[in-house]
Amino acid sequence: MNQPVITLNNGVRIPQLGFGVWQVPDAETAAAVGTALEAGYRSIDTAAIYGNEKGTGAAIAASGLRREELFVTTKLWNSDQGHDRTLAGFEASLDKLGLDHVDLYLIHWPTPERDTYLDTWRALGKILADGRARAIGVSNFKPAHLRRLIDETGVVPAVNQVELHPLLQQQELRAFHAEHGIATEAWSPLAQGSLLQHPVITGIAQRLGRTPAQVILRWHLQQGTIVIPKSVTPERIRQNLDVFGFTLDEADLTAVTALDQGDAGRIGPDPDTLN
Template sequence: MSTITLSNGTTIPKIGLGLWQVPADEVQANVEQGLEIGYRHFDGAAAYGNEEGFGAAIRATDVPREDLFITTKLQNSDQGYNEALAGFEASMDRLGLDYVDLYLIHWPLPKRGLYIETWKAFEEIYNSGRAKAIGISNFMPSAIEAVLDSAAIAPMVNQFEAHPSLQQRGYEAASRKAGMAVEAYSPIGHGADIANPVVEEIAAAHNASPAQVVLAWHLAQDRIVIPKSRHLERMQENFEATKLELGTEDLSRIDALESGIRQNADPETKNS
């Protein structure tokens, strides 16, 4: 599987299975199906309310733990130095794991003004070895700069909404300038972008699905993608996007689909 090497030398698979909106009573089966398909990267969060089942699937698998890449994220209500340390412990208890591969601040919550002290807790968690890499999620350029100004350890990943109709090139440029890998969630725009006629035309030309085309567009630009699905056929289809190579003209045509349409909350205004 294709990987990206983070700034600290940790490798992360370029395609993972997202666990947002997977019900708690279904997530173990979802992860186990993903493992059977070949996924080794799984993206969860405390806010998803399904860490117990997520961890149960990881503990039950015969796949060696060192071959897996497990991400979870801090609950927004747990921002602050002491609160973040306690929030991490709570996630680890729910997961039942000795360590995670990536731990993220889920949202900056700019009006609360706690993400700098939260990052200090993340540095402590990283130094303990219980998170192999640490990073941020939904951080806009101004928040990235604020973290870097006070950080002893720079974030290694920024995960944010990105898809053809909302490419967030400013977020991407600021992240890469800071040495972070870029990870796209909602990579097919909650399905909206795969219905675009341009994407459908490119898919037909490559005998591929529209979702595979959009995921291949991300992968060609060295973004990590974490599409979610609870359907085995779609999970398999998404995973096989790694085999599709798009030409320069295809990539440019998809680049031109930017419309600024956001499918999720705006990090500039989300504060809870």
């Protein structure tokens, strides 16, 4: 399958559409990721806090795919922040995944009250320099967090993975990303299913003969966003990947974009308060 890729600011290429495993129990993860890999996904996104790095690694090992065919992302949890704890947390993730490197390693949250993300970022720089991660980035960072990170370390994240969907479009943050060459990656790209019955989305889906989820994912892709939808249902896993044979026209894009509610549309935690 010929899927689009995004070239990150260090030249590493990431598939624009990946498979996420948030809230998938470890016992079910191997089967879900195995189904995704069989369907054609080549980018898998997990995290230490998800508790399913072992299942993810088992599916990768069983897939028979060459390591260079895959793009694997994991994330450092908040309690492991700080320079030395970060290095230990990273090694623990590699061990669970059964890998000698990851393609992208992210700080999961800025946790501003802890005030440790600068030391943590410097540890990620060491991991990158050692070749244990091909790219490094952050997750859930707001412009103020990013500005401080860049100003005080001089190292620009390759990716910022944030909550992003038609109800929360993060326009200010995306503008900052564009200015600094940071790729935008969306978690919860389907707003945890809350938009799948919205008349704007269902109307477009019916006209195009597509599912509502496919319409939303296509909206993301046409904006250049990296997306990582999650499902444990084989049919939906395959449907979410089948989004390259159609496009949304300008009227469709405008209609979906008009659903933005700003911060009122946020489903997950506010990065300024989660610690």
